Amino acid sequence: MSKRPNLVRRTVFPSSVSRAVVTPLQPSVVYSSPSPDALDDQYEGRAKGYTYGREGHPNADVLAGMIDRLEGGEGGIITGSGMSAVTATLLGLLSAGDHIVGGNQLYGRSLRMMTQDLPRWGITSTLVDPTDVPAMEAAITPATRLMLVEVVSNPTLRIADMEGIERLAKDRGLILVIDNTFTTPYGFPAYARGADVVIHSVTKLLAGHSDVTLGYVLARDPDHRKAIYDTNVTLGLTPSPWDCWMAERGLYTFDMRFERAQANAAAMAQLFADHDAVETVLYPGRSDHPDHNRAGALLDGQWGNMVSFRLKGGRAQANALTKAAPNLAFAPTLGDVGTTLSHPASSSHRGLTPEGRAALGITEGFFRVSIGCEPLELLQHDFTVALDAAR
Ligand SMILES: *Cc1c(COP(=O)(O)O)cnc(C)c1O
Secondary structure, three states: OOOOOOOOOOOOOOOOOOOOOOOOOOOOOEOOOOOHHHHHHHHOOOOOOOOEHHHOOHHHHHHHHHHHHHHOOOOOEEEOOHHHHHHHHHHHHOOOOOEEEEEOOOOHHHHHHHHHHHHHHOOEEEEEOOOOHHHHHHHOOOOEEEEEEEOEOOOOOOEOOHHHHHHHHHHHOOEEEEEOOOOHHHHOOOOOOOOOEEEEEOOOOOOOOOOOOOEEEEEOOHHHHHHHHHHHHHOOOOOOHHHHHHHHHHHOOHHHHHHHHHHHHHHHHHHHHHOOOEEEEEOOOOOOOOOHHHHHHHHOOOOOOEEEEEEOOOHHHHHHHHHOOOOOEEOOOOOOOOOEEEOHHHOOOOOOOHHHHHHHOOOOOEEEEEOOOOOHHHHHHHHHHHHHHOO
16 A cells, blocks of 8 residues: 555545535536436436536526526526527527528627528528517518517617517417527516527626626426527537636626616716717617617616717717727627627627618717716716717
C-alpha cells in the first residue's frame, strides 16, 4: 500500500444541523445510483434521481420552477440560450414537410433559422405582419402546424393582435408558440391565456444582469414537452449549473427591476417626446402609438421597459448621441439592470437593404432603448446631454 494519502476518493460533504440559506451550486455532471434496479426506477419515473448533467440537474430545476411560477405552469425546461429554446421547440415539434406561420419582426436569429436553416431540413415558413390576422390566416396551408409570434415587435414595438392570433390557432388546430421575452409574464401572461408553448430568453429581463445566456420553454401538452425535452438533451442544448445559479440569483429581484425599469421607461418616453432632437417616439403607453388601444387591452398598463425613437437627421446625429453618452451602454441587448441603447441600422437590421429597413421604419437615426433601473434623474441627465449633442 502506498504511503501517500488517498485524494482520489471524494470526501463526504460535511453535514450540518443548520442549513444553507442560498441554493447550493451543484456542478456534478455525473450522479451515482445505488444499483441498476434503482437506475431503472429513475429512468422509468418511479423514483426522482439525476443521472447525467446534460439530461438535467438540480440548479436547472430550481430555476425552471421559479419561471414556472411566473408563467403559472409547470414542467418548464431550461436551455442554454434563448435561441436553443427556439431550436428545441421547432426541431422537437416539427418534421420535414411541416410549415410555420411566423411574425415578420421576430428576433433576428429566429427569422434566420426559419428562412435559412430550417428549409435545409424541409421545414418551411411564411412570415407575416402579426398585427394583421387576416394576412396570417391567408398564410396557413394544409402543411401548417405551428405559429410563432412575439407580442411586442423589435425594434418598432408594434403590438401583435394576440386575441385574433389565439383564436386563429384554436380554430385551425395550430400549435401556438409565444416568445414572451420582451413582455415577460408580468406584461403578458402568455401561458395563462392559453399559449401551447411559451419561450423566454432568460438572458434578458429575467436574469437581468447580462452575465448568463439561458432560455426556457414551457409546453402544455405532455407529448410536446417530452419532444422538446428530448431534442434539447439530444442536441446538447442544456445549460450549465453555474448559469442557472446566476439566473436564479437575478430572478430574486426581477419584480423590483421590472417595476423600476417600467416606471423609468414611461418617464423617459415623455422626455424623448419633449426633446427637439427627436422626430418620433415609439412607446406602447403613448396615445400616438399605432397600437396603443390594443396594447392597453393586452398589457393591462404594463407597458414594459422598451422605448424606441427616431432622431431628426441620420447617421451623424446617431454617432453624436452615442459618443455624448458613454455611460449609456451602446450594446445589442435588452433587459439589463442598466440602460442599453441599440442602433438597429448598424446591428440587428444591418443585413437588410436600406429599402427593407425603410419599409420597417428603421432610419439611420433610429434607436431602441432598453431602459434600466438607474435613478431617473441620472437617466434624464445623461439622455438630455446625449440628445442635445444630436441636435
Ligand atoms: C435575445 C432574444 C432571443 C435569443 O436569446 P439568447 O439568449 O440571446 O439566445 C430570442 N427571442 C427574443 C425576443 C430575444 O430578445
